[in-house]
Amino acid sequence: MSLTESIIAYLGPWSWFVLGLVLLGLEILAPGTIFLWFGVSALVVGVVALAFGFGWQVHVGLFLVLSLVSLLIGRRLMARLSSEKGDPGLNQRGSRYIGRKFTLTKPLNEGAGNLSIDDTIWRITGPDLPAGTKVRVDAIDGARLVVSRVE
Template identity: 65%
Template sequence: MDSVILDQIRALGPWAWWVLGLLLLGLEIVAPGTLFLWFGIAAILVGAVALVIDMSWQVALILYVVLAFASFFLGRGLISRLKSEEGDPQLNKRGSRYIGRVFTLASPLHQGSGNLSIDDTVWRVSGPDLPAGVNVRVERIEGAHLVVAPVEDETASTN
């Protein structure tokens, strides 16, 4: 049985590398994580080189190992660089995106606490006692509530 499979691989010649590359790329779809992607690309490259240059299987294997490691490390570097540039770094720190912004109190702050409606969310806020209608700036976030302070300049824009 083993000799039949090896005979078929030998019969494919350089195309065996293409088959291996496509199998690895297909495996990447089943088990995502960009690991098999780089090995599949390396196998396809070896197949392309083998179509042009006649080489022994030992040379092709060495070329595959070199290309697999090179594509793996270059690809991982590229992906890590792209991942750091995309997305919202404040995604899981919702309140932190409001720090420094000015809002108008719809209800008064009484005994140092109250509520502030921002977009479609009502936040618990703390700060000095203030009447409704006063502009406040979010100073910081403490746990699940925002700490606010009155805005000195009443002409500040509200959000």
């Protein structure tokens, strides 16, 4: 009997708790919500192993089934949660301004100009307009905001 086999035989059902904690520790070191589901499955098998006296073959089979089921359910849950949270305009800051209205502090000449929004000066394009004109951001063109006059 090898050292690993003797340790597992000595710990009995508690070896599933050790495996579960090791897998949860791996999740901390290598995040990605993969080891999490295997670790939870091992902990559940540990509880079942303490409560019932099934053979190790049943425990391993239960672990495999629980791991697969929890992985599939967990992935679906994480995908749903990640799509509901976050800032959809995170990598396109200008998209936050589409539809908003601002007042030009400098004129828009030859279809180009600048617009100060919050703490940023944006390059803008649109029709020639004098300073003081109310404009609405209609779209984004690269790093420029496309504006039009608000009636």
